[in-house]
Amino acid sequence: MERRQFIQKGATVALAGGLLTNQAIAMPTTKVFIHHVYFWLANPESEADLNQLIAALKKLSEVPNIQQFHIGVPADTRREVIESSYQVSLCLFFADSEEEAIYQIHPLHLKFVEENKHLWKKVVVYDSVDI
Amino acid sequence: MERRQFIQKGATVALAGGLLTNQAIAMPTTKVFIHHVYFWLANPESEADLNQLIAALKKLSEVPNIQQFHIGVPADTRREVIESSYQVSLCLFFADSEEEAIYQIHPLHLKFVEENKHLWKKVVVYDSVDI
Numbered sequence: 194m195e196r197r198q199f200i201q202k203g204a205t206v207a208l209a210g211g212l213l214t215n216q217a218i219a220m221p222t223t224k225v226f227i228h229h230v231y232f233w234l235a236n237p238e239s240e241a242d243l244n245q246l247i248a249a250l251k252k253l254s255e256v257p258n259i260q261q262f263h264i265g266v267p268a269d270t271r272r273e274v275i276e277s278s279y280q281v282s283l284c285l286f287f288a289d290s291e292e293e294a295i296y297q298i299h300p301l302h303l304k305f306v307e308e309n310k311h312l313w314k315k316v317v318v319y320d321s322v323d324i
Numbered sequence: 325m326e327r328r329q330f331i332q333k334g335a336t337v338a339l340a341g342g343l344l345t346n347q348a349i350a351m352p353t354t355k356v357f358i359h360h361v362y363f364w365l366a367n368p369e370s371e372a373d374l375n376q377l378i379a380a381l382k383k384l385s386e387v388p389n390i391q392q393f394h395i396g397v398p399a400d401t402r403r404e405v406i407e408s409s410y411q412v413s414l415c416l417f418f419a420d421s422e423e424e425a426i427y428q429i430h431p432l433h434l435k436f437v438e439e440n441k442h443l444w445k446k447v448v449v450y451d452s453v454d455i
Contacts, residue, residue, distance in 0.1 A: 227415055229360055231450060247455060250380040265358060265452030268421055275449045284358055284415075290399055303339060319362060320405045321396030323414040324378060 224323035225260065226287040228296075231279040233315040246281055246312050253283075253305045256296055262288035279317075290322065355390065357418040359427075362410040364446040377412055377443050384414075384436045387427055392417035410448075418423035421453065 236242050247264060254262045265282040287293040298304055367373050378395060385393045396413040418424040427433055 225394065226399060227394060227413075229415075229450070263358060265354065266455055268357060268424075268451035268453045270328075270421070270424070270449075270451045272449070274447045275451060277451070279450075282358075282362075282450065283453070290401070293399075293401070297338050316405045318401075319410075319413065320399035320401045320404070320406060320408070321358070321394075321415070322399045324395050324397055 195196045195253050223288075226290050226293050227319075227321050227323075228283075228285040228287065229319045229321075230283040230285075231276075231317045232281040232283070232313045233278065235314040236311060236312075237280055242312050243280060244302055246309060249305055249309045250281070253301060256299045258287065258292045258295055259285050260288060260303055293320070325326070330369040356364045356429075357424050358417065358450075358452050358454075359414075359416040359424055360447045360452075361416075362407075363412040363413040363414070364409065365411045365443060367443075368411055373443050374411060377440060380440045381414055383440060384432060386451055387430045387432050389418065389423045389426055390416050391408045411412050426429070 204323040213236040231244065234242055234246070240306045261284070263282075265284065267279060267282075271277060285293075285296070287296065363377065365373055365377070380396045393416070394415040394417065396412075398408040398410060398413075402408060416424075416427070420428065
């Protein structure tokens with residue numbers, strides 16, 4: 194149902210075409226569960242380790258119930274409130290908490306953790322649900 | 325240009341209809357800048373303060389160059405790696421770092437900070453750019 198709403202929203206966006214304001218795109222009506230993970234590498238200077246983690250995260254994207262998938266690195270912004278000491282971020286959108294729970298125990302996710310956990314020394318996760 | 329690509333993606337999603345796999349929705353080709361802010365309230369027990377912050381964040385969504393806007397609260401997930409002590413999160417997507425820089429100095433954003441900064445005791449920001 195959530196997914197259908199998402200597609201219908203896409204249809205509205207497409208049909209309205211050039212008449213749309215940014216606002217219409219910026220405010221999806223579908224509420225999501227955002228699972229945002231920040232990784233600190235055990236060897237932050239190792240390009241090989243960085244590339245291995247990124248490659249592994251790309252494979253992880255094959256878990257089928259992920260709505261949006263973003264692998265990131267810190268932006269160039271530097272202010273007192275900005276945490277930029279991590280090396281890699283993973284931002285996943287799910288329809289709801291049940292879908293995220295399914296992801297947690299999906300074989301591809303368990304395999305990812307098992308094969309790559311030696312690469313990081315610290316992981317911080319923020320799970321949030323839209324109000 | 326980024327925005328047009330986003331709309332075209334919407335059109336493709338709409339036209340393909342039921343033939344789509346989740347994967348097609350999950351993997352946008354457009355790279356984004358994710359600005360994720362976590363707020364710790366000065367008075368975390370105050371429902372009035374929470375509501376004021378959320379209302380102010382909704383107004384903030386009127387900044388026109390925001391691509392996606394999510395106001396969240398911590399999910400029910402509790403594991404050692406999960407940071408769930410914040411009260412409110414704000415996840416914004418921008419086309420790129422230049423667009424996020426414009427947001428930082430937008431009058432609506434400056435007004436938001438000025439009028440509401442007394443509500444929080446701590447803010448942590450993670451800015452990430454898609455690889």
